[in-house]
Amino acid sequence: MAVVATQMAVDMEAIQEATDLEAAAADHDLAMGDENVEEAEVGEGGESLVPETAILDLDFDADEEVQVIQRCVIEKYYSMRRVKAATLLLEFKRIWQTCADMKFKDLEDNMYVITFDAEGDYQHVVHGGPWQLRGEVLIVAPVDGTVPLMEIPVDAMPIWIHIDKVPPMLQNDQIGRALGSFLGRVLEVDAMANGQVGAYLRVRVEISLRQPLQDEVAIRIKGKLTTYKVQYERLPNLCFHCGLVGHGKTECLKEQQGAKSRGLDARLRCSPVRKADRRDGVIRADSAARRKLMLPFGAALSSNRSHASSRRMSQEQQSADEIVGEVELSNKVNELSVHDEGVHDDECTESPPPNHKGADK
Known part of the structure; x- marks a missing residue:
């Protein structure tokens, strides 16, 4: 048995040596092949024998081309x-x-x-x-x-978003662009002018259809973190499981693979804002109020007092005029009543018309 084992070991060594020689020969042939290829790519004068890519030069100033x-x-x-x-x-x-x-x-x-x-x-x-x-x-x-x-990229969609319950002091163009950049490429911020504020901050962004929709953003002020809900105007069909636009929940591959749901629902949608629905504007002050704004504070206060005094006097004069008018009207009514009674008495005291029958007799 020892002789047989020794013979088998010798045979295995011979097989391994033959295998190594074959591998070395293959590597040598491969190296020689690469050298031959390199020699074939270069001619006797050193010029390249590989054909160059054809290039067409165009001048875009030539309209006919x-x-x-x-x-x-x-x-x-x-x-x-x-x-x-x-x-x-x-x-x-x-x-x-x-x-x-x-x-x-x-x-x-x-x-x-x-x-x-x-x-x-x-x-x-x-x-x-x-x-x-x-x-x-x-x-x-x-x-x-x-x-x-x-x-040409066709995987992004422009859409208006509402960032709900943003404090009035943060409802401006700068904050709107900063928050909108978390959701996509910012196109426009509908920040109200002249210090006006609303219930939400409205931003138009270009969102990627390859990324799931976000339902909230956050702001940290002096260490305090506050999250704000995000809603989308005119939002098309999307998957509430993965948050992607373009398919429904029943067609979602991630749900079929058992991926965790993002927990989105219909509250991601909101009604679009139309210009006719806006309820904002400016109430213009009258000319007298504008003139008072141009006066110093003391003069304006004096003007307000004199205006109040003159207004009170005007009201008293108006009341007196109304009383006088009522007295005059009452006197006229009494005069008419007395006149009517006198006319009635005169008619009653007139002699009756003559009896023509008695006169004939």
């Missing part, structure tokens, strides 16, 4: 359903309320290129929104012709 792209957008319909392009185009015309014609090109995955004949329609579609179709979000991005169509 460049196609001008105008009033063109790329659109993506975030829906799990595939809809025919002709059907979608009619729906687009309805929700956009366009006045002129528009042309479309079907790309892929519910994406389309649309060209408008009217500048007004183009501006309305690009700067309006957020657009929705059958409850699903409709993203529109302008096309300038310098970027490939499939590389």
Whole structure:
């Protein structure tokens, strides 16, 4: 048995040595192949034999060489359903309320290129929104012709948000932009002018559809942390489980995988603010009040006292005039009554008309 074991050990060493020699030979051949390739890429004079990429030089100042792209957008319909392009185009015309014609090109995955004949329609579609179709979000991005169509980002949506119960002293443009930056790219802050405040701070942001929606933000003032609820105007269909726009809870892959819910609900939505619904304005002061504001404090106080005194005298004079008027009216009524009684007595004392029958007799 010892001899057999020794023979097996010798055989295993021989097999391992042969394997190492084969690996070394393969590495040598691979290295020689790389050297041959390098030698093949370089000619005898040292010049490269690999063909260079062809380059076309363009001068964009030459209008005849460049196609001008105008009033063109790329659109993506975030829906799990595939809809025919002709059907979608009619729906687009309805929700956009366009006045002129528009042309479309079907790309892929519910994406389309649309060209408008009217500048007004183009501006309305690009700067309006957020657009929705059958409850699903409709993203529109302008096309300038310098970027490939499939590389134009169509994964962000402009939307107005309400940051609820922000203290009046923090309702300004600077705080609105700082808080809005936590949610997306800030486009506009609806901060009230002239020191006016409201129940919430309204900010327009561009939110990413690849990130879940946030339902609150926080401010720390002198070590005290306060959170504020966030609501969204015209919010399309979204998943309350994961917080993403573009699918519902029943279609959520994270829920199917057992991921923890973010606990969102319908309180994430709020009614849009329309200009006709605003209840703010300015009540103008009269000219007399404006003149008093221009006087020093003592003069204004004296003016107020003299104005109050003159007003009191005017009221007393008016009361006296009313009393005199009532007395005069009462006297006139008495005179008329006495006159009527005298006329009545005269009529009663007149002699009766002659009896013609007695006269004839």
